[in-house]
Amino acid sequence: MKKTLVFLLAASISIAYGQDLKWETSLEKALSRAKAEKKIVFVDVWAAWCGPCKRLQKEVFPTSQAQAALSHVIPLSLQTRADDNSETENVWAEKAYSIEAYPTMFFLDENGKQIGERHLGFMTPNDFSIWVTKVADKFKTSSARSKTSKRS
Numbered sequence: 001m002k003k004t005l006v007f008l009l010a011a012s013i014s015i016a017y018g019q020d021l022k023w024e025t026s027l028e029k030a031l032s033r034a035k036a037e038k039k040i041v042f043v044d045v046w047a048a049w050c051g052p053c054k055r056l057q058k059e060v061f062p063t064s065q066a067q068a069a070l071s072h073v074i075p076l077s078l079q080t081r082a083d084d085n086s087e088t089e090n091v092w093a094e095k096a097y098s099i100e101a102y103p104t105m106f107f108l109d110e111n112g113k114q115i116g117e118r119h120l121g122f123m124t125p126n127d128f129s130i131w132v133t134k135v136a137d138k139f140k141t142s143s144a145r146s147k148t149s150k151r152s
Helices: 002-016 027-037 051-060 064-070 092-096 125-151
Strands: 040-047 073-081 104-108 114-120
Touching: 027 040, 027 073, 027 104, 040 051, 040 092, 040 125, 051 125, 064 073, 064 125, 073 092, 073 125, 114 125
Parallel strands: 040 073
Antiparallel strands: 040 104, 104 114
């Protein structure tokens, strides 16, 4: 009984913090998964000192709405700045993706090309879920169309 309670507690904590969804921290791994799973990549570029970034991580990404939307993409988390604003190993993303504010969120196709519109700043769980789902659905539709046209 004790083991069952510990397992249930661990499972609920995992779900509450969104740990049941695999977030990548490497662009290469994210793109590899995107190709294998035929999904697009959702990119969250953030800084450790950024208040809206922390709010997204605590108040949005763990919600059931966000988790459902993120299940249709490969989530990639790129922290480019530490608490003291020093550069991390992911600082390359600032130049590569013209990052000027945090958080910056956008999508990549399986080849690493930016698609859809980027978003800067905090979003509510509902707005975030609608945005991610809309872009993921659009990608599925355009991907299916291009496969159909190749067969013709």
